[in-house]
Structures are given as C-alpha cells and as structure tokens.
Amino acid sequence: MAVASKLLENNFRMNRLPHIWCPGCGHGIIMRGIAEAIENLGYDKQKVCIISGIGCSSRAPGYMDFNTLHTTHGRALAFATGVKLANPDLKVIVVSGDGDATAIGGNHLIHAARRNIDITTIVFNNNIYGMTGGQYSPTTPHNDLGTTAPYGNVDNVFDICRLAEGAGATYVARGTVYHAKQLEKNIESALENKGFSLVEGVSICPTYYGRKNRKGDAAEMMINLKETTLDKKVAAKLPAEKKEGKLIIGEFVNKAQPEFCEEYHKIVDKFTKGD
C-alpha cells in the first residue's frame, strides 16, 4: 500500500485541495479508494480518464490528477461511452452519485451495462441527494425522511447492484466506506475487468441524510454501517433470520464476456487491415 502522502502526490491535484465536502462525509474515503486502486495497479496516469456527472460525489474528478471531465447531471456514462469508443486505450472511470447514476442517469446506466463497454463506474451511494440539500433519491429507504419526503418516503428503493447485474454488467460489487480496504480491492477488481463494471460504495451523508433521519453524527453512522452489513461469504453460511435487514457486501458478479469496443473494432479491422 502506498503511504498517504505519496498517494496524494501521485494522484491528486494538490493545488485543488482541500476538498469542499462536509466534515464527516464518506465520499473522500471512496475517492481515496479509487486512487489507491489506480496506484496499486500501476496504470499510466496519462491514460486514465475520470468522468463524473453532477452532485457532491461528482466533484471528485476535479481533485484527481488525470484526464478529468465533469459533465451534466446523470450523463457521465454517455460522455464516457464516447470517450472510450473514440480512444479505447484510455482507462475510463465514471464517478457518480446514487441520484446521478440511477434517477436521471438510470437509462444510461442500464445501457452502458447492456453494451458491456469497458468502463468502471463507482457509485457513491449516500441514500440521498446531497448537493441539492437532502431530497429523497431512488435509494432512500422506504419511509425514511427527506426534504421532499417530509412524511416519509413512499418510493421503493433500487438495489443498484442487482440493477447493474440485471442489465448485463460483467463485474458488480458492493462495499462501504466503513470497510474501506475491501472497497478498494473491489475497485481494483472492477478496473481489471474488461467490460462494464460497477462498484457501489455505500457512503454517508451526515449533513442531510444522517441529521434528517436521526442517524447520529459521522462516527455513529460509520458504526451503523459496520453493524448493518454482512459480507457475502459470511452471509452464505447464516440462516435467513440472521440476515434479515442486513446489507450484503462483497463481489456479486465477475465474469468474462465480449466487450463492446473490441467487438466494434473487429468490424473496423475487417475493412482497414489488408492482408
């Protein structure tokens, strides 16, 4: 593992720090996880491209010293698809919030997964719209409060991982900001998968979700993450009643399947490679 200062120097725009996330926000942990994964894998930084939509989480690329693109709300994957297809040599990473990825960007998410285009998407899931001040998102639990759900949220939640899997993602994993090391490993595996990968990083927003739903301060929210999650491998050995209400973390999908850009290139090659 790289020591923090080296990690910072190698991967961050030092003159853009400190970041503007609230104290106790979980997003920084996921951003660090991405940097650690890139560092561990030894990628050529000139070839890494990090693309985001709009939201607190989507501010991450501005801090990271790569080719970075901060797009429109929900559209990061569509921009990323253009970048990746135009230059498949780039290692393309999309950073997105739960609202960004599954509400306004839901359509782009399912289609990027369906194509199995080689993009790694990291969803920072804090179960709320942070940037706009605490409105409910597609992952806000049923009955929880948001500024636009003052009497409890009537919507049901998306399970982002199952959504991605159903749509065709070839790597899917979930981690949390409490289980930072495991999350980092999942991001590494996602980056190594040749195809569409999604890692859900369960994050915390003590400022809005936490306060509104009486989840305590950042530390209490972290403890809560620890107590309400179960590793997939552990869960496999437990009886159903012990798993009730628990969030399963770990790797759900990791399979090899033809990748979109490579498939397209076979067609290009047919015409451009004379034999």
Added chain:
Amino acid sequence: MVNKNLKLMQGNEACVEGALAAGMKFFAGYPITPSTEIAEISAQRLPRVGGKFIQMEDEIAGMAATIGGSLAGLKSMTATSGPGFSLKQENIGYAMLTEIPCVVVDVQRGGPSTGLPTAPSQSDVMQAKWGTHGDHPVIALSPSSIRETYDLTIQAFNLAEKYRTPVFLMLDEVIGHMREKIEIPDPSDIEIFNRITPDESEKSDYKAYDNSLEVPKMAAFGEGFKFHVTGLMHDEFGFPKNDPTVTEILMSRIMGKIENNLEDILLYDEYYTEDMDLLILSYGGTFRSVMSAVREAQRSGKKVGVFKAKTLWPFPEKRVKELSKKVDNIIVAEMNLGQYYYEVDRIARNNCEVSLLGKANGEPITPTEVLKKIKEVL
C-alpha cells in the same frame, strides 16, 4: 475537365459524404425521421475508414457521446430532428461552454412536439439560436441544394474546429430527402481545417481555456495533458470558479470569438439585388420555390431581388440592413410562422416594410404562393 465525379445523391447522404470528406471519424446518435439516413449511412461508412459509429439510448446520450468522441480527439457529428434537437440542448450548452468542436445536424420536421415526422418545415431556426439556457454564440448553416449540403457540412466541420464550438447544420426535409445529381469535388480541392493543438512544451502548464488566445488550443484526452473540463464557469485551467470577473472574461471571449470573425463565418448568396424594387429573403429548401417564382416575376418585368442566407446564425445583420435601404419591401419566406421574420424585421423595419410568407402545415411553400405574395406587394 473530363472524369467528373458525378453522383445522384440524397441530401442526407450528401451530408455524410461531406462529413467524411471533412474528416469525420465519430458519430453517435439516435434515429429520428427525417434525419435517420444520416445515422444509417454513417454506420455503414465509418468503420470502413477506421471511424466509429454508435447508436446511443437517446438523443441526450447521443450528444454526450459526440462530445466525448471529440474530446478523445476525433472529429465528431450527431444528427437529429426537432424533438431530438430539444433533448440535445442540455449537452449542446455544455459543449458551448466547454468549447468542444462537433457538428449537430438537425433535419427539421413539422412541430411542435412529435408534430409531423415526415413533413418539411423550418421550425427549429429559433431553437438553434435560443434552445439552451444562458448566452452563447451560435453558428448555424442551412443548405438549399444537395451540392450545398455537401459543401456546408464540410464548412460546418471547419468552423467547429477553427472556433472550438458546436456548429449546427440546419436541413429541412425537402433538402434531406431530395435527390439531385452532384459533382463531388476532388479531395485536393477541399480545404480542411483541423483544431489547433498544444505542443509538448505546453504540457506542464497547459491552459485548456487560455484567455490570451481568441480560440484556445485543444488537447485530446490521453495525449498527456491531463486537463479538467467542467460545465461550470471555469478558469483558464478549466477548474470551477464562480468569480464574476472570471465569468465575464470567459463569456466575452466565447462571444467574441464568433462576433469578431463574422467575415469568415457569414455565407450568403444574392440574386438581382443590384436593381430591385422588392427583396425576398429566404433559406434552405424554401429558397428553391422563391427562386423559381422570382425568375417568373422577372420575366413579367418585376424587379425582385433575392437574399439567400446560408449562415442563419450569426445573423447577416450588416448586409440585410444595407439591402433594406434599397427597397420599400422585404418578404421573408420560410416554413414556419415567422421565426427568421422577426429577426429581419428587427434589423430592417426602420428602412422598409417587412412582411412574412410563412407556412407551417407540413407542405413546402410553392412558387405560386411566392408569386402571389410578390403581386400583393408590388
């Protein structure tokens, strides 16, 4: 010249051929009538020249991917029609502020809403100008023949690359679906402009938004410049800033790069404007009916001049003003209920009467209708 390269071609096809001649290597879009052939032919032709085509899940995504393709270094285009053009506006605004060159083709159809999918109209003229939120300059070109579609598509790419901006190519269904015999120019006779890129020495402090240049140099992702692009107001390095001064400098450069180069951007044709009693202003497919009516009117001794705007935006203000001083009347003929008309009226009303020959029922304006209008005025 002997070996003339003559081809019978549809407008939408000429657009793709022009784009390929200009160096298009990337197309992302979503099918919509009457623009669909542009996507279909691009899908067929691009891989053969080492380019890429992708059909995205909707027009929003098509526009986003087009911007992505351009940022990764390829000349990129998308094509759509009214309803899709509306969807693209969000990311068009993004490309305007982030100065990403690309070509957006809009083969206009009857609106509003899904309107008249297979009927001609020129109903998106104002959408091209004001479709996005916020201020930015717009370059929009509109051809009135198949050869002109070929030429203006090349011109659209050249202007996009030269000024680092999206450029609109506004076809109407008449032109998009019409077939004409055209002579394809020899590639060596075509002038191609490629974006100005920074050199190695600029890597350490590359300013993707250098305000000391009218049009900053543009690096592609992956070439080692590692710059940041955002749709927020940004400083010279591309990082978000909400400082009013920074915004003002950026906005005035973006507006200025077009406004200061009108000579280079404005294209129009004039017929019989030396000696005229009446001027008809028109563009796109409508020009064809205007021209045949005017020839007819000339034969019966009426002195009618014609101004054909090829550059719709920026508006050819100076020339229209000059011409408005020479006549008592200007007729604006267009397949909508008066979009360009208001712009002409704004410029010319102090000098002459301006009237509209507008139509929005899905049928093109006929020469007979133009003649009737001429007789009303003269």
